[in-house]
Amino acid sequence: MTQKERENTQSPVRIADLCFVYAKAKWMKGFKAFDLDGHFAGRLLYASMLEDNEDNRCKLQELADQNAYAQFQLQLRKGDSIVFQTRLSA
Numbered sequence: 001m002t003q004k005e006r007e008n009t010q011s012p013v014r015i016a017d018l019c020f021v022y023a024k025a026k027w028m029k030g031f032k033a034f035d036l037d038g039h040f041a042g043r044l045l046y047a048s049m050l051e052d053n054e055d056n057r058c059k060l061q062e063l064a065d066q067n068a069y070a071q072f073q074l075q076l077r078k079g080d081s082i083v084f085q086t087r088l089s090a
Helices: 003-009 054-066
Strands: 018-024 032-035 049-051 073-078 081-085
Touching (some): 054 073
Antiparallel strands (some): 073 081
16 A cells, blocks of 8 residues: 555544643753744643654653753653653663
8 A cells, every 4th residue: 555545544633632742851841832943832832733653752752862962852742641752762
């Protein structure tokens, strides 16, 4: 099955199924809403939203690994629960 065929057979993603992205660097006390353009969002409205799947989790971990010098961590949150959190790189 080609990529195009897979895309056509997948059901559309609903906004209610998406997770907000949060991030934290070592000098921060807690996680804040994050825009994947590289900015901390002042309001949750401006935070990036992603589907919780293995591909997005891998991409978030790669981003955290690329910014390991800052002990950068990312989270996917749905409501008040943390669905995924990147691990710290050594």
